[in-house]
Amino acid sequence: MNQVLSKTKGDRWIWLIVILLSVWSLLAVYSSTGTIAYKNDKSAEQYLIKHLVMIAGGLALMYFSHKLDYRYYGGISKVLMILTIPLLLYTLIFGNQVNEANRWVTIPVINQTFQTSDLAKLALITFLARTLTKKQERIKDVKQAFLPIMGSVSAVFILIALANLSTALMLFGVSILLLIIGRISIKQILIVCLAGAVLLTGVIFLGPRRKTYASRIEAYMHPEKADPDKSFQANQSKIAIATGGFLGKGPGNSTQRNFLPHPYSDFVYALIIEEYGLMGGIVLVIIYLVFLYRCILIVTASPKAFGALLAAGLSFSLTIQAFANMAVAVGLGPVTGVPLPLVSMGGTSILFTSVAFGIILSVSRDIEEKKNGGDPDEKKVVVGEIPAVG
Incomplete structure (x- = not known):
């Protein structure tokens, strides 16, 4: 032990x-x-x-x-984002349907279902952390900083929201918190919120699960009038x-x-x-x-x-x-x-939740090592780049 x-x-x-x-x-x-x-x-x-x-x-x-080393995840985030968008799109079209929602894909060979939004959460958060860090000197530049951030947040939000609105809303809220911490201007944050509100309205009123969302909200707001099956x-x-x-x-x-x-x-x-x-x-x-x-x-x-x-x-x-x-x-x-x-x-x-805990502990480990004088074998790493190994 x-x-x-x-x-x-x-x-x-x-x-x-x-x-x-x-x-x-x-x-x-x-x-x-x-x-x-x-x-x-x-x-x-x-x-x-x-x-x-x-x-x-x-x-x-x-x-x-x-x-x-947590700084490796900056480089990995680029790969994760490249994989996440098409994977979410694939899930919406070809994923396993459960309760009128395509949230899962089946991993071949092991026949294990995989909820792609779990990967998307990890990918978007690490990507935003990397982008906000690398673009700090040009954080108010619309083309260099704002558009990549807004595009990634909006794309992941809409692709998850069409099948899993609650997860999408939570991830959007976390993204806004990161933008605030990352010193994005209030004006740009309001634009992101406005874009999110437009996408949310479209999903609720035009999305494939609009009837499900309406019935759940109705059951919550007026349980005495709701269908017993919906409030069961x-x-x-x-x-x-x-x-x-x-x-x-x-x-x-x-x-x-x-x-x-x-x-x-x-x-x-x-x-x-x-x-x-x-x-x-x-x-x-x-x-x-x-x-x-x-x-x-x-x-x-x-x-x-x-x-x-x-x-x-x-x-x-x-x-x-x-x-x-x-x-x-x-x-x-x-x-x-x-x-x-x-x-x-x-x-x-x-598994993805455990990885998230592990990354947080990696940051904590780095703080401890620096307080104790650092690891003599540790290599210097540039944020957002995968350092050479070996």
Whole structure:
């Protein structure tokens, strides 16, 4: 154990948070998959083992991501953006359709579904951090700085929003926060917001899922008038929370897992409150708040703009996603398909979330090394360029 700890660098609080969320995830997934296991003639242990494998794979990716100098990700971001746009377009046209939305593509050979928006989030945030850093001296230049930024944000937003509006809105919000931190002028930020509003209006009123969005908003705003089928998930989630009490029913004693359509992913927070009570729900909120606080310390301590922007963007993305999921579970927002980071059962979403945590830890590791005098073997790297290896 000491050997493992000696090889892990970066903020120890974030490592502890990752371990806590992973263990809680295993408990919640094992408890919540009994019904789906019965329906599919499988055992809950099979789902647990599969989820354990994904958690282990995520931890491995997090470890390797944190060992890589974060400045490498500046160069990688260009490749990711080149891949992301056509991949999102391919998903919209040829992706697997679930609940009237083409969000997934199937990876050949391993036959594993892959949600391309997970890659897009990572790609856009790293690309914006790199661009804002490299263009600081010409940040107000429309052609050199503003148009590439606005074009990338708008393209990713519209391609994700057509199938997954909630994810697109969160990513757009994170992008605006990065633009503010990156000293983009208020006028240019307002132009980006205006473009986003126009695209959002088009998606809501003209997009392929406009009826779904309208029904979900109607069910949220007027639940007493809504179709019972449309408000079923939200109602069952509220029942789970109401019956959980202060200390909960205990691990594995949930009853609403038999009624909630997705108690292991979209509504895992409702199941957690039912089993661990209001106290458990508050503890989970505090864990994500501590994570955000530790990331803010990393952002303020980072000597390089790229590291600060990278840590800020990824931490905001993960935290906003977490609170969006929890808000839906407690009835503070319309139903979405946003998972709870590192807690909800998932495949590639866990892996990409783990990479995001790893990149943040890489920035933290760099800060630690500089405080301790630096690594004598460390090579100087130009932000946005992949340094020579070896």
